[in-house]
Amino acid sequence: MATTATAPVSGPPRILEREPLVLNKHSYSWITNRVCGIVENRQPMIWWILFVPSVALFLVMAACFVYLVSTGVGVWGQKQPTSWAWDITNFVFWIGIGHAGTLISAVLFLTRQKWRTSINRASEAMTLFAVMCAGLFPAFHVGRVWMVWFLAPVPNANAIWQNFKSPLLWDVFAVSTYFTVSVLFWYLGLLPDLATLRDRCKSGIKKALYGIFALGWRGGNRQWNHYEMAYLLLAALSTPLVLSVHSVVSFDFATSIVPGWHTTIFPPYFVAGAIFGGFAMVLTLMIPARSIYGLQDLITMKHIDNMAKIILLTGTIVGYAYCMELFMAYFSANPYEGQAFQLRALHGPSVWYYYAMFFCNVIAPQIFWFKKARNSLVWVMIVSMFVNAGMWYERYVIIVTTLERHFMPGSWRVFDATWVDNWTFIGTFGFFLMNFLLFIRFLPVIAIAEVKGVLPQSNPHFDEHAERGTHELQPDMMGADSKPAAAH
Amino acid sequence: MPKTTLKRVHGYLAEFSGAGDIYHAAEKVRDAGFQRWDVHTPFPIHGLNEAMGVKRSILPWFVFFGGATGTITAFLLCYITQCIIYPTVVQAKPTNIFTTPAFFPIMFELTILLSAFTALFGSFALMGLPRFNHPLFAAKTFKKFSDDGFFLCIEARDPKFHQAETKAFLEGLGGRNIELVEDEL
Numbered sequence: 211m212a213t214t215a216t217a218p219v220s221g222p223p224r225i226l227e228r229e230p231l232v233l234n235k236h237s238y239s240w241i242t243n244r245v246c247g248i249v250e251n252r253q254p255m256i257w258w259i260l261f262v263p264s265v266a267l268f269l270v271m272a273a274c275f276v277y278l279v280s281t282g283v284g285v286w287g288q289k290q291p292t293s294w295a296w297d298i299t300n301f302v303f304w305i306g307i308g309h310a311g312t313l314i315s316a317v318l319f320l321t322r323q324k325w326r327t328s329i330n331r332a333s334e335a336m337t338l339f340a341v342m343c344a345g346l347f348p349a350f351h352v353g354r355v356w357m358v359w360f361l362a363p364v365p366n367a368n369a370i371w372q373n374f375k376s377p378l379l380w381d382v383f384a385v386s387t388y389f390t391v392s393v394l395f396w397y398l399g400l401l402p403d404l405a406t407l408r409d410r411c412k413s414g415i416k417k418a419l420y421g422i423f424a425l426g427w428r429g430g431n432r433q434w435n436h437y438e439m440a441y442l443l444l445a446a447l448s449t450p451l452v453l454s455v456h457s458v459v460s461f462d463f464a465t466s467i468v469p470g471w472h473t474t475i476f477p478p479y480f481v482a483g484a485i486f487g488g489f490a491m492v493l494t495l496m497i498p499a500r501s502i503y504g505l506q507d508l509i510t511m512k513h514i515d516n517m518a519k520i521i522l523l524t525g526t527i528v529g530y531a532y533c534m535e536l537f538m539a540y541f542s543a544n545p546y547e548g549q550a551f552q553l554r555a556l557h558g559p560s561v562w563y564y565y566a567m568f569f570c571n572v573i574a575p576q577i578f579w580f581k582k583a584r585n586s587l588v589w590v591m592i593v594s595m596f597v598n599a600g601m602w603y604e605r606y607v608i609i610v611t612t613l614e615r616h617f618m619p620g621s622w623r624v625f626d627a628t629w630v631d632n633w634t635f636i637g638t639f640g641f642f643l644m645n646f647l648l649f650i651r652f653l654p655v656i657a658i659a660e661v662k663g664v665l666p667q668s669n670p671h672f673d674e675h676a677e678r679g680t681h682e683l684q685p686d687m688m689g690a691d692s693k694p695a696a697a698h
Numbered sequence: 699m700p701k702t703t704l705k706r707v708h709g710y711l712a713e714f715s716g717a718g719d720i721y722h723a724a725e726k727v728r729d730a731g732f733q734r735w736d737v738h739t740p741f742p743i744h745g746l747n748e749a750m751g752v753k754r755s756i757l758p759w760f761v762f763f764g765g766a767t768g769t770i771t772a773f774l775l776c777y778i779t780q781c782i783i784y785p786t787v788v789q790a791k792p793t794n795i796f797t798t799p800a801f802f803p804i805m806f807e808l809t810i811l812l813s814a815f816t817a818l819f820g821s822f823a824l825m826g827l828p829r830f831n832h833p834l835f836a837a838k839t840f841k842k843f844s845d846d847g848f849f850l851c852i853e854a855r856d857p858k859f860h861q862a863e864t865k866a867f868l869e870g871l872g873g874r875n876i877e878l879v880e881d882e883l
């Protein structure tokens with residue numbers, strides 16, 4: 211690649227060469243075989259090593275919820291004044307993780323970032339599973355989980371209607387819409403790849419199931435025409451949606467009068483934090499997956515580099531928000547607001563959470579200013595782990611440390627998590643990972659059709675411009691001898 | 699299961715070697731005046747709509763009305779329940795039309811939700827999916843379309859279709875593995 215970038219060419223001057231999105235000049239069928247092979251071949255031992263404990267943790271989570279429902283919400287550690295604790299922390303944590311998937315699939319699609327194609331499928335799957343984990347916590351937090359249908363605007367015997375002016379109900383609508391639209395978007399993207407899997411199956415139940423879900427896809431351009439329009443529209447709908455979801459989540463706090471919550475910076479701060487934490491989780495999942503399944507040519511170092519840059523950017527935005535919160539607490543001259551932040555950052559009972567948050571989210575990602583760190587899988591993995599933890603600390607700091615020191619000093623109490631808190635949260639990781647492993651097992655982990663579409667030879671004018679070498683067309687991709695003979 | 703021996707010609711299927719090839723072939727088929735034909739590819743090829751003379755999808759119109767339905771539904775849901783059936787004064791907000799700004803999040807979410815449903819199911823309707831049985835699936839080479847095959851199919855329904863001439867035409871365009879696709883009756 212480096213040689214062609216400097217090779218003398220005639221005609222207009224060459225634009226800076228871009229790194230190819232798929233390395234080693236692979237053909238279409240190589241991509242099909244490599245991605246479908248993950249589904250068709252036996253899973254490697256590591257899959258089972260991860261899957262079995264995941265299922266075990268999922269069962270632990272289920273047992274914790276059964277215990278909670280059969281006993282009462284009191285088995286969690288929250289007591290007045292900390293009536294929101296780990297449950298809401300975990301809810302905001304998981305829902306935030308989901309946001310990176312939608313950002314990759316929708317926002318990067320609208321901005322024509324072609325590198326998104328090899329990571330969008332897995333990130334969207336991650337979104338769905340993260341939102342599933344998130345939804346569990348508020349559902350069980352209501353106390354009598356069998357009454358959770360009261361959240362839905364259906365006529366009931368008491369003739370009571372929901373309070374549509376409440377941010378909590380907005381949240382119900384936002385999260386359920388987010389989950390539904392994410393499923394629809396994901397399924398539309400899966401359609402051509404399900405057809406690929408269908409066409410590769412010989413017979414049997416697998417072929418029938420892939421066939422049913424592929425809906426009889428034939429890849430006709432008269433279909434692609436509507437398909438691409440639907441994809442564009444869903445991307446355009448998901449973009450404001452993803453921004454709205456975490457904004458609405460932040461309204462749960464920002465519209466209250468609790469000092470430390472009642473701030474206007476919350477919506478953008480939450481959205482940036484969500485994307486930040488989500489990208490860390492994408493990296494946490496994709497870096498192992500690409501080496502286990504040999505996807506290094508599809509998910510290249512360039513992808514990891516780009517994601518590390520996004521983590522650096524959003525982490526810095528989050529850092530700005532932390533500082534701005536502190537500044538506003540001082541500048542507002544509101545004694546309650548000032549006290550809340552002094553307790554949070556200087557002499558409250560949970561200041562260590564604040565420093566852990568600040569280090570993990572603001573300091574740790576700064577290493578990504580260096581290309582060496584962005585190109586080292588070890589460093590990227592370490593920083594991602596810091597960010598995963600840091601974003602949980604952030605929500606804990608916002609929710610728990612604020613409530614621990616409410617208006618009345620007489621009611622102050624330090625929050626203490628119970629074993630049910632701990633194991634329910636740990637169990638959701640099992641649930642999340644179990645779902646993700648099943649997704650890898652049964653569905654194409656990379657959007658095959660989309661990756662094929664960004665290969666240089668997929669440009670219909672590739673042959674004509676081969677010698678001109680514009681950056682999009684990458685003239686060296688097929689070489690002089692491998693260039694297909696002109697058909698006419 | 700007894701099968702009839704009656705068959706109806708569906709059309710001619712020709713394979714091309716790549717995106718550029720099929721793009722230029724499509725331009726020529728378009729210029730020859732064919733109407734009932736399609737190009738089957740593993741991924742959408744940029745600019746092929748123009749090369750085929752396919753019009754822009756009308757899906758956005760569907761989605762607009764789907765979204766508008768969502769907005770109106772959400773407004774009515776909130777307004778009727780909060781201001782007419784069950785007015786509650788909370789957060790010192792009035793229980794009349796001036797409460798509307800507090801309904802914006804719900805109106806927004808339902809707009810997106812119904813737009814998204816319309817986008818997906820509208821596109822299925824326009825694409826003619828689901829359709830599990832199609833004569834093309836019986837063609838020998840067609841399976842490759844979802845891997846690395848680029849196919850062009852001219853259907854017998856086309857007024858310009860002629861069994862011998864269309865085959866020769868496709869050969870002239872550089873089509874390979876030309877196959878007469880038949881539909882079992």
